[in-house]
Amino acid sequence: MTTAMTSITGHPVLRAEKLAIGYLSRKATTTIARDISFELSRGELTAVIGANGIGKSTLLRTLSKIQSALSGTLTLSGKTLDSYSNIRLAQEISLVLTEQIPSRNLTVAETIALGRQPYTNWIGNLTAEDTRKVREAITLLHLETLQHKKCYTLSDGQFQKVMIARAIAQDTSLVILDEPTTHLDVYHKTYILKLLRDLAHTTQKSILYSSHEIDLSIQLCDKMLVMLGQRADFGTPCELIERGTFRELFPPDLIEFDPNTGTFRIR
Template identity: 40%
Template sequence: MSIRLEHIDLAYGSRTLLSDVCTSFEAGSLTALIGRNGTGKSTLLRAVAGLGPVAAGRVELCGQPLAEMTPRQRAATVAFVTTDKVRIANLTCEDVVSLGRAPYTNWIGRMQDTDRAVVEQALRLVGMSDFARKTMDRMSDGECQRVMIARALAQDTPLILLDEPTAFLDLPNRYALATLLRRLAHDEHKCILFSTHDLDIALSLCDSVALIDTPTLYTLPADEMAESGLLERLFSGEEARFDPATRSVRLR
């Protein structure tokens, strides 16, 4: 397994977001992380990336405890694409994607032929080869998001985390981007975890869905999540109890 959470607690100030979470995410799979606003989706992603603390428990990445990894080891294991709009006027798309090679270049960041080949492949995989010499300030939100995913691919990590990658896109581009992530997970054998509010995309295009219902995280295959009743539980506000034996929710 690529990501393993063992008895994780997460908090925001004095507020508990997640408690005693135990789950894992596998290589070659695309998982959507869903939940209401403010329930800790971004906090969880940042904790898995090593960019935020856990209150208790242990995170393992590719079998190695996150707490024991050096910054360089983390950079070679997990890539993180934030939800921020990125517009870098003075750098070409090729230059932006090349930043993903930072963990592997020498101390002055000089690119070798092998690095350039990785950058070219990353742009090709996201369908942006023709944009290599263009600057991002002259591109659409969807095109820019693909470039940022290419940068994560150039980082050549087995794990990719994305925080709301479809947030600023229209519906056709949301589906196009989610389809791209699915293909990368399956064809490149990446473990990809992304947060989203698009339930239809999560259920129709993802292999599994991780649902935050504070303070619990439920992780199920997408088809089982659709039938479990957890979504109805989350958005109806009714009290319920999840039965792990039947993987369903019993309303109280």
């Protein structure tokens, strides 16, 4: 919390320099992607895009410290990521994952309240401050009418909103979402991404998500990180279009990128 308040606007929340990611086993090092450099700032929505298997999920796992980077540096609010304890990290980074949660018998409000765990005492008592943050998250995501419903009664889109509200209630400077729009129709895809942009702008959090929705992301994001395997390109969507980054994204035999419309077309 203190770190979040003292960091000045424009000062990056997360900075990655010359990052190489992959898996380290006893026998060998498997590098999945290398030479990734980018900065995530407060109040900005950033998308990570790239072909299947290029390492988007590995990158997100590395950023959230589930696995460690092979080389390069990661700085979170001015300190290296490694120097964070579990609890301190949970106060700086919250996650929204693709996986199903095992218990859907929780109510919406209970699920969101679990996001306060990094701040609660040993038995998990909610203080007035915690309750206020949970209410705030419910209001921000317009979940008032659903808050007493059980999670198994919700649609995929509604449930995704609940998990985003839980991450917001965790009150971190960075929110990371792994493919938040899978299983959703095009309306709800747009709805969720637009919601993320509004959240980034109103709450001044930095929000990072991975996605296959390239054309939607071009229209909605402040910054984009395009993973190309041997390197990664980072910038505003316009800069990336000018640089011709999207043309390198896929093999050229089937589809091509049209820089005027910002979409892919069949050749």
